Amino acid sequence: MTDQDDRQAQWDRLMAPLRNPAFYQRGMTSADEQTLRDIRGRLERHLDYAAVLPAGLVAMPRDYLPELADLAGGRWEGAGLPSQALGLCERIGWDIAEGVWKPGERVYSDHYYYRLSEPPVTVHCAMQILAARGDVTIRDDGYYVRGKR
């Protein structure tokens, strides 16, 4: 067994709790909070260009910004997971394009947990999205880069 296989086995143990649906029902997570920060930052950077943007495209984000601070009623609970997972999908897709993972090669998903400190649930969701898109295939409990279609 290689070091990478050993790490993958560790990773699989980490992933086990995610099969329990109760895991997903637990209020605001760090992914939710991060997503709110990301959106707020992007809207604020967008407004940096207010001088050259159409008035409506300045007013709409300004109206929306205060809503990001309104955490009442659980509105933002669970909002972060798909958002962070999609962001990670792009990172992995980028790595595939850059040749970090080559066609036919196994993507060691735990890499993103250890190196980027992404939560296991985010990495799992990202890999499943990539599988659904056809960028990777699932084989022997692992994710493998698909060749060009």
Add this chain to the structure above:
Amino acid sequence: MTAPGREDAQAITWQVDGLLCDDHLLPSALVAALRAYRENLLRHCAARPWAQPGNRARYARLSAIIEHEIADGVRRPGDRLPFLHLDKAYHEAGKTVEHALFLLTVRGVLARDRLTYYVLPPGLDLASESDIRP
């Protein structure tokens, strides 16, 4: 619409793309407005002098090389553009590569989705073709 210059247009397009990464969390009307604005901005840019063939700037020469590679089938429709590879392969600064890829997006050769550039199939730029017909 106020006409932003090339660098502002590129920065705004990037900002809008960044916002659209979270389109499932933004109000639908805002998403629709951002998409429409982005499309109009690119179309507006396509008519600017810097987007025309013959631009001798470094980024424009790099964009012409990439465009030839696409025409020759070295890069095929649907391919992602490996940003770091372009940077190294052509010994160009990251900024030059960014400007070149933006120019190709304006020309309808590439599409940028979720922060990644993809090669588009040829002949998709129907809107701008109909605009220039008498």
